Amino acid sequence: xxxxxxxxxxxxxxxxxxxxxxxxxxxxxxxxxxxxxxxxxxxxxxxxxxxxxxxxxxxxxxxxxxxxxxxxxxxxxxxxxxxxxxxxxxxxxxxxxxxxxxxxxxxxxxxxxxxxxxxxxxxxxxxxxxxxxxxxxxxxxxxxxxxxxxxxxxxxxxxxxxxxxxxxxxxxxxxxxxxxxxxxxxxxxxxxxxxxxxxxxxxxxxxxxxxxxxxxxxxxxxxxxxxxxxxxxxxxxxxxxxxxxxxxxxxxxxxxxxxxxxxxxxxxxxxxxxxxxxxxxxxxxxxxxxxxxxxxxxxxxxxxxxxxxxxxxxxxxxxxxxxxxxxxxxxxxxxxxxxxxxxxxxxxxxxxxxxxxxxxxxxxxxxxxxxxxxxxxxxxxxxxxxxxxxxxxxxxxxxxxxxxxxxxxxxxxxxxxxxxxxxxxxxxxxxxxxxxxxxxxxxxxxxxxxxxxxxxxxxxxxxxxxxxxxxxxxxxxxxxxxxxxxxxxxxxxxxxxxxxxxxxxxxxxxxxxxxxxxxxxxxxxxxxxxxxxxxxxxxxxxxxxxxxxxxxxxxxxxxxxxxxxxxxxxxxxxxxxxxxxxxxxxxxxxxxxxxxxxxxxxxxxxxxxxxxxxxxxxxxxxxxxxxxxxxxxxxxxxxxxxxxxxxxxxxxxxxxxxxxxxxxxxxxxxxxxxxxxxxxxxxxxxxxxxxxxxxxxxxxxxxxxxxxxxxxxxxxxxxxxxxxxxxxxxxxxxxxxxxxxxxxxxxxxxxxxxxxxxxxxxxxxxxxxxxx
Numbered sequence: 055x056x057x058x059x060x061x062x063x064x065x066x067x068x069x070x071x072x073x074x075x076x077x078x079x080x081x082x083x084x085x086x087x088x089x090x091x092x093x094x095x096x097x098x099x100x101x102x103x104x105x106x107x108x109x110x111x112x113x114x115x116x117x118x119x120x121x122x123x124x125x126x127x128x129x130x131x132x133x134x135x136x137x138x139x140x141x142x143x144x145x146x147x148x149x150x151x152x153x154x155x156x157x158x159x160x161x162x163x164x165x166x167x168x169x170x171x172x173x174x175x176x177x178x179x180x181x182x183x184x185x186x187x188x189x190x191x192x193x194x195x196x197x198x199x200x201x202x203x204x205x206x207x208x209x210x211x212x213x214x215x216x217x218x219x220x221x222x223x224x225x226x227x228x229x230x231x232x233x234x235x236x237x238x239x240x241x242x243x244x245x246x247x248x249x250x251x252x253x254x255x256x257x258x259x260x261x262x263x264x265x266x267x268x269x270x271x272x273x274x275x276x277x278x279x280x281x282x283x284x285x286x287x288x289x290x291x292x293x294x295x296x297x298x299x300x301x302x303x304x305x306x307x308x309x310x311x312x313x314x315x316x317x318x319x320x321x322x323x324x325x326x327x328x329x330x331x332x333x334x335x336x337x338x339x340x341x342x343x344x345x346x347x348x349x350x351x352x353x354x355x356x357x358x359x360x361x362x363x364x365x366x367x368x369x370x371x372x373x374x375x376x377x378x379x380x381x382x383x384x385x386x387x388x389x390x391x392x393x394x395x396x397x398x399x400x401x402x403x404x405x406x407x408x409x410x411x412x413x414x415x416x417x418x419x420x421x422x423x424x425x426x427x428x429x430x431x432x433x434x435x436x437x438x439x440x441x442x443x444x445x446x447x448x449x450x451x452x453x454x455x456x457x458x459x460x461x462x463x464x465x466x467x468x469x470x471x472x473x474x475x476x477x478x479x480x481x482x483x484x485x486x487x488x489x490x491x492x493x494x495x496x497x498x499x500x501x502x503x504x505x506x507x508x509x510x511x512x513x514x515x516x517x518x519x520x521x522x523x524x525x526x527x528x529x530x531x532x533x534x535x536x537x538x539x540x541x542x543x544x545x546x547x548x549x550x551x552x553x554x555x556x557x558x559x560x561x562x563x564x565x566x567x568x569x570x571x572x573x574x575x576x577x578x579x580x581x582x583x584x585x586x587x588x589x590x591x592x593x594x595x596x597x598x599x600x601x602x603x604x605x606x607x608x609x610x611x612x613x614x615x616x617x618x619x620x621x622x623x624x625x626x627x628x629x630x631x632x633x634x635x636x637x638x639x640x641x642x643x644x645x646x647x648x649x650x651x652x653x654x655x656x657x658x659x660x661x662x663x664x665x666x667x668x669x670x671x672x673x674x675x676x677x678x679x680x681x682x683x684x685x686x687x688x689x690x691x692x693x694x695x696x697x698x699x700x701x702x703x704x705x706x707x708x709x710x711x712x713x714x715x716x717x718x719x720x721x722x723x724x725x726x727x728x729x730x731x732x733x734x735x736x737x738x739x740x741x742x743x744x745x746x747x748x749x750x751x752x753x754x755x756x757x758x759x760x761x762x763x764x765x766x767x768x769x770x771x772x773x774x775x776x777x778x779x780x781x782x783x784x785x786x787x788x789x790x791x792x793x794x795x796x797x798x799x800x801x802x803x804x805x806x807x808x809x810x811x812x813x814x815x816x817x818x819x820x821x822x823x824x825x826x
Contacts, residue, residue: 118673121677121738123738123760125738129764129769130769134739135731136729136742136771137771138487138488138771138774138775139488140486141483141484141485142484142485142486142724143715144481144724144728145480145714146480146481146482147297147711149293149294149455149476151291151474152476153473153474154232154237154471154472154473158229158230158232160228160230161198162198162200162227163227165223165225166222175215179215179220180213183222186211187204190471192243193243199237208226235287241471242284244467244471245285245294248458248468251461252458254280257301257344257346259282260281260282261280261283262279262299262301263278271305272431273429274306275432277302277436278300278301279300280298280299282710284710289732289735291733294475295711303420304418304420306419307417307419308412308415308417308418309389311414312333326354332423333392334350334352335349336349337420338418338419338420339417339418340412341416341418342416343380349392350394351392353392355390356390357372357389357390358373358413358415376416384415391413392411393411394411437751437752444712444722447712447753448714459477484732486728490782492581492582493584520548522535522547522548522549532549536549536806536811540815540819541813541815574785574786574823580788582619582620582783583619583782585619585779586779590658591613591650592614592619593611593661594610594666594797594798594799594800595610595664595680596609596667597610597629598805600631605631605808608626608629609636609804610624611639611646612800613643614650615650616654621653622796623820624803624819624822628814634667635679636683638683639683640687643683643688643691649820657696661684661688662700662703663701665680666705666793673704677763681702681762701761701765701766702762705794707757707792707793712753713730723753727746728745729742729774730742740760740762741758743757744757745757746790746792746793759777780794780795782795786802786826806825
């Protein structure tokens, strides 16, 4: 029996075709046919809500990078570089593109009839006509880039998929100049082809070298070293940004876990509950093609002996399918099947997802369990291997670039497009800002610190409503307490694990920390920083997405309500699962302004928003959706001639750019306060990087800031210094954090509500930092 050949391809970002619904273990139902396995379901899903060519028109990162926000900011049209601070020479993990195509290239649209969703199959069908299109080409699944014109602007060709005839239409769409942003997207596609030539295997978006995997047999873990890359245009040049990445895989299949639990839970219902608890929400990697899936449920009624129809209409079991398709033998015939609803994408939360079934025996577990995270030896061993300091990171990246330069096949492919890279780190000048001073509200000059802290702790305990000492770290217990004390009986509360208090040598440190948290939650202040601004309200916005249970997303909105930034107003908004753009900002800001006015008897004259958590490709959406909400709120509250100003700054933490300084012949982390606003910033943006923290191990990760709206008209020096100072104002840590305090407050609020409370907190807590 033969199945339709589809190739090893990533699962579609669209819903996968299937005939069943997710069924809870205890639910009884009549027998039905199972959904197809991933590749079969992927192939037969020919008409989805969004076509391949629409999804591939621009990757998210490229949509962001073609948005020109600086054109609206007249005050920085000449320069976005500051001058304050001490100059320092920096290196970065960017490699300059020294040569690229200078001639016009030609873009063709590729259509298939019937439509084919599988990207690899689309490529194979097109390459059946390689003699026509030539060796030098780049194909992204829907459009083709060529250095030459074809004989006709529109051609209809015939390809064969097994015995099925597929009509392939090639139609000319446009000429691309060498400077076109679209060219960069094709260079990235070409570079991914290069990584495959180097025998790196794709898992998700990144590529890994399984040949150099490191096994931790004591912990049943394997680490695959890999790389994350992107080619983009920056201030003065196009560069390849490359960073080291690692994939953590457990030496255990999902079936191994089920078998181990079966020994400890002989009762059927107990076993099913434990398996669901351990597997649902986890990510598994299929051993036959390294594709990753999120487990959404367990189907206990289906087994590998279940039959399904392939795309050519043949009946086949899962056992037969995987043997024929991948030469993988499924030996355990009575195991249940894993259900995955497909890839969860923030941008497609409204698209219905249909499940696919996976055989547990063919799925490796990934990531760490809670028990492994609590194991000091495991975390120490992993950190030694994965947390690279600047010297080790440079060594690995230099080895990577050398491999590219010395691989003949790779060089031949690059030469077809005249694409060359510098083999050395890009270097330039940064600046180190002046150290920020904080002013503490705890005066210990007259007494010893221990006396003051002890007295302060006692007085707080007398006035504090609830302190809960927990016997364990059980999440359900913590969640129940927080739900009750944040919703039903709104009282500031503090939870502490009993064993944390059972350490005499650190008791004073712990008591001090508890006292600080209690003080904050009751509305007190620990220290303040001079921001240099008067009559300014600071706002932080962040979103929490529950990718485990796929509950509603939570948007956290936090705003300062006094000029010292020691008191804050907090509100959360419930949104659809996966929704990133926030609705309801107008009402949030109006409530915040009302509370500010109550505290200060006047309205602020400047609103500065730090927006965290925005995904790639959503920059224009922020300008179109969130900024107008805030402007609308200001218009409804302020008179027309008020002159109130608004600045909106996008904050990004998940970036691959790293910075290094050379000291005593070695690369080291930059000092806190290091600012970068040249070379790796963009001409179209008012952006900068700040290294605000000092790290003991590994390489420090900078934070990227992008000012997309600014009627305050901040100079680069002023906004950079202000942002760095705000990183000192987070009360739950006596140090500097990666992002401005309002951002992290918004994150903590959204996280607590999304993870534990799942309801809107009581309004009486809105002016307290109850979520710290």
